[in-house]
Amino acid sequence: MAQEPDALLRALHQAYARPLQSYVVRLTGDHALAEDVVQEAMVRAWKHPEVLAREEGATRAWLYTVVRNLVIDDRRSARHARERTTDTTPDTPQPDASQAVLDSWLVADALEELTPEHRAVVVGAYYGGRSVAELAREHQIPEGTVKSRMHYALRALRLALQERGVSA
Structure with a gap:
């Protein structure tokens, strides 16, 4: 019985990780955030094994709802309001003067x-x-x-x- 939830979780990940990630990227435009959100959704599914026992449509709806709520929570967070990501550093390192x-x-x-x-x-x-x-x-x-x-x-x-x- 202990193998069954793990096998179900692997199957869940294989079936939904990419579509969920694409969904989050469409919502946010942020690939790194999408990976984090999908990972957190899978952890929540693992913590709630009753999700794994549901019908496929109900499990899919639950995962998309969790992912959407995680994105909303991120956008409402103080980190999102105060921090900005950038590909370049604002300062170039200067030698000690x-x-x-x-x-x-x-x-x-x-x-x-x-x-x-x-x-x-x-x-x-x-x-x-x-x-x-x-x-x-x-x-x-x-x-x-x-x-x-x-x-x-x-x-x-x-x-x-x-x-x-x-x-x-």
């Missing part, structure tokens, strides 16, 4: 130790992308002075970074 942020803080802190004249040429050249000639015109100093300030500024910057534990 925390080290770059810490490095920029370290350099900014070291730049604070430079004199305003030295800091101006370093910031103008490295962050502003300006040439020696442009910096000379901007600060109204000779190009040689810009080069000299850059040399001593970089030396002082290297020392300031070494004091903070950065090795060259």
Whole structure:
């Protein structure tokens, strides 16, 4: 007798799984949900063996009613109201930028130790992308002075970074 319900359930699955799945896909347009709903309907049929003993038409009607109710329950659920499925992720993974942020803080802190004249040429050249000639015109100093300030500024910057534990 224990084999009989299992055999009936297998036969029920073979007979109705595909049509039920097609029905749910027509209702929802969601193949994954259709598989889940049909599986849940079969589990409910397994939990209610009296369904397996009914006439074929009554069993079919019961399964379609269960499937329709499961779809309705899903559509009424909070998950359906608040969640949206998508094939693409909303964010593309980004590399961890925390080290770059810490490095920029370290350099900014070291730049604070430079004199305003030295800091101006370093910031103008490295962050502003300006040439020696442009910096000379901007600060109204000779190009040689810009080069000299850059040399001593970089030396002082290297020392300031070494004091903070950065090795060259």
